[in-house]
Amino acid sequence: MAGSCKNDLDGVGAVVASSRLLPLITDSVQSTLRPELLDVIEYRKSGLSVNWIIGCPLDCSYCVRHLFDNFEMRVPRALMREEEAVDRLLTHPHFEPGVTPIQLLNRATDPMLQAVKPHLFNMLRLLDERGLTNHVLVISRWHVNAEDCAVLNSFQNIKVTLLITHSGINDERVEPVDSNIAATSLRTAFEHADRYRTVLYWRPIVPGLNDSDEHISRALELSSYAHATVFTGLFYKDQIRDYYVSNGLPEPYETGARRKVFPEALERRILAAAKARPAGGSPLFRKTSCGVTYAHGVADYNGHFGIRELCDICPASQLALCAKAWxxxxxxxxxxxxxxxxxxxxxxxxxxxxxxxxxxxxxxxxxxxxxxxxxxxxxxxxxxxxxxxxxxxxxxxxxx
Ligand code: SF4
Structure with a gap:
């Protein structure tokens, strides 16, 4: 661990110590959960994902909690403490120090919820103390304040990226959380960023819901408050579609899909609008890892450079970095x-x-x-x- 950050890290410890820890989920409750939810570590495209806290009150209709049958679990609860979660991650057969990207709490809660945040910071501290230089992705649509930014800046080793999800969807049935919260968080996070990076996670973009010219120009305006912008569509898996149908929500597509849905014409409109915008906005990326790695000035860790048509919107400096590493x-x-x-x-x-x-x-x-x-x-x-x-x-x- 880098000794120079000790005071800051003591600050993180103080935040955790002064917070009420989330109660641990009892064995009897655990026995009612889907086994996948108890599997705290899962390998996903953006990295090994660690989900030791589950439950979220934000109720986005397209939440992946539908896939785990725990959409009704609205109060965050801990499956274990951070010390155990970090041990499981670092001893995971797929974990490689300095290589494997890590994602924290991206499956069944929002890491910046008041009750969850101290646990997130504690986990980041534990990872940083090990001297790890891996990418660590934190995705949120909730409040981020200046104190949070100070904590995120305090880590010396890990490469932290805060991805702020903003869709601009104003149909409360689809997304009850006001998108202005994310917009404010993005600005705050960007203004205070020193050691960490911010990404505008512009998603899900859904035809008929948030693809008007106004929506697009608002998102492009916000892209000025991020080191990179990633835009993408909706995971309209069958379980999410079932929820839409049973709750009478407007169905964006006629069928469910295994992959993210993002029509070609919509992509073309967004790219044309981005090209026409005044200078100052951050570059757009189709892939999360491309946005994250650009923000940190390193090559894409997913080797997307091999799928060369993905790179036609990438800044020349980043193309050169990826070309060299690939x-x-x-x-x-x-x-x-x-x-x-x-x-x-x-x-x-x-x-x-x-x-x-x-x-x-x-x-x-x-x-x-x-x-x-x-x-x-x-x-x-x-x-x-x-x-x-x-x-x-x-x-x-x-x-x-
Ligand atoms: S050059 Fe291609 S692979 Fe590399 S970050 Fe850009 S889009 Fe991604």
Whole structure:
């Protein structure tokens, strides 16, 4: 740990000590929860995700809590203390110091809720004290104040990115939380950013709900208060669609989808508006890791550079960084690692490594280790689709 930050970190400790800790979920309540919710660590595309607190009162209709059958759990509760969560993360077979990106509390709560925040800060402190230099992503749509920013600036080793979710949706049935909260938080976080970085997480963008010219120009205005802006669509999975139908909410799409829905015409409108805006806004990115890494001045950790059509909106300086870092991995090395993980290397092409027999989590393990896209032979990627659902795009062309 860097000794110079001790006083600041003592400050974090004081915040935690003076806060009331969230009660631990009892065994009897745990037995009623879906087993996935008890699985505190899950590998996702943006990194190993640690979710030791669950429950959220913010009630966004498209929340992933629908996927875990715990949408009704509105009061945050802890599954364990931070010390145990950090031990589980650092001993996780997929964790690599300095390499694996980490996401905190992004599955079933908002990390900046008053009751959750001290736990988030404590976790960040514990990670920082280990001298880890990994990316740590924190996503929130809630209040961020100057004191919070001081804590986030106090960490010496970890690369913290605060992603502020702002959609501009004003239909309260879809999103009960006022988007102005996120807008204010973004400004505050950006103004105070020193060691951490802020990203405007402009999502979900949904046709008919928040894709008017006014919505787009408001979001582009806000992009001035972020080091980078990531824009994306809605995860309209079947469980979320069921919730829309049973609550009489306006259905944005006719069918559910495994991937995020983001129609091509909408993307074109947004990019045209961004191009026409006055100087000063932060650059737009299609992928979270691209925005995060640009904000920190390092190459993308997901190897998106191989999917070159993703990069046509990226600033030249970042393209150069990614180009320099992006190298097809050594074949015997990938083959050996794929085998250790229980799968098989199929081929390495100029876009991706193609493997067989590895689930999503193991593919992400390889992807972050090599900084190169890892695709499953059975789930071919489609050119110019950027990993999005078919809704709103022309007939696909398979590429890997
Ligand atoms: S160059 Fe491509 S891969 Fe790198 S950050 Fe930009 S968009 Fe992402």
């Amino acid at each position: 190298t097809p991995p050594n074949t015997p090395e990938v083959a050996a690692m794929a085998e250790v993980l229980g799968g098989k290397l199929v081929t390495i092409n100029e876009r991706a490594v193609v493997v067989a027999g590895l689930d999503e989590q193991r593919r992400y393990r390889l992807q972050h280790h090599f900084g190169y896209q890892i695709h499953d032979i059975n789930k071919p990627h489609l050119a110019h689709r950027h990993g999005r659902a078919e809704t709103g795009w022309p007939a696909p062309q398979e590429v890997s």
